[in-house]
Amino acid sequence: MDNIEPKSxxxxxxxxxxxxxxxxxxLMLVHNYNDAEDLLQETASILWERYDQxxxxxxxxxxxxxxxxxxxxxxxxxxxxxxxxxxxxxYEDLCKLAESESENTDRRLSALxxxxxxxxxxxxxxxxxxxxxxxxxxxxSQISAFSADAVYKKISRIYSSLYHCINRTLVQWERL
Numbered sequence: 001m002d003n004i005e006p007k008s009x010x011x012x013x014x015x016x017x018x019x020x021x022x023x024x025x026x027l028m029l030v031h032n033y034n035d036a037e038d039l040l041q042e043t044a045s046i047l048w049e050r051y052d053q054x055x056x057x058x059x060x061x062x063x064x065x066x067x068x069x070x071x072x073x074x075x076x077x078x079x080x081x082x083x084x085x086x087x088x089x090x091y092e093d094l095c096k097l098a099e100s101e102s103e104n105t106d107r108r109l110s111a112l113x114x115x116x117x118x119x120x121x122x123x124x125x126x127x128x129x130x131x132x133x134x135x136x137x138x139x140x141s142q143i144s145a146f147s148a149d150a151v152y153k154k155i156s157r158i159y160s161s162l163y164h165c166i167n168r169t170l171v172q173w174e175r176l
Contacts, residue, residue, distance in 0.1 A: 011051050015044065018061035021105060022068050029072040039075060043068045061106070107173070108166060115165035123158050130155055
């Protein structure tokens with residue numbers, strides 16, 4: 001007997017993988033965290049309702065962003081009376097730019113993951129504490145052997161190293 005994932009498991013695996021990208025896309029269009037969050041929830045609901053229409057051979061993120069684009073444009077048109085609005089062509093151009101940046105974000109995240117693997121265990125732990133767990137530099141200095149100033153400098157050097165590594169990695173990938 002084949003071990004086939006239930007529809008809900010498939011959907012949530014794909015949605016969780018695309019959720020940050022969809023949210024970033026919506027935020028680029030509406031410029032308001034609360035509105036983007038509301039639109040993300042509405043988009044998720046539509047994605048679930050229409051999941052049977054999704055072509056599994058295609059990109060879930062691209063499909064989801066198409067739906068998010070329509071929700072965002074409808075939202076912006078509804079707000080036309082309460083907010084200054086640009087032309088429809090402006091928002092279409094903005095949608096194209098946001099989609100392009102959204103794709104670039106995925107490549108940059110992949111490059112970041114590769115570069116993080118290259119860090120020493122100590123530096124990975126420091127980045128994990130600061131950025132994944134959100135622990136303050138002051139708190140990190142209290143639980144480590146470093147002063148707060150030393151932690152700031154260390155994080156700054158790691159950040160710079162990651163920045164350059166990501167850019168080198170992206171250039172290498174473009175050459176392939």
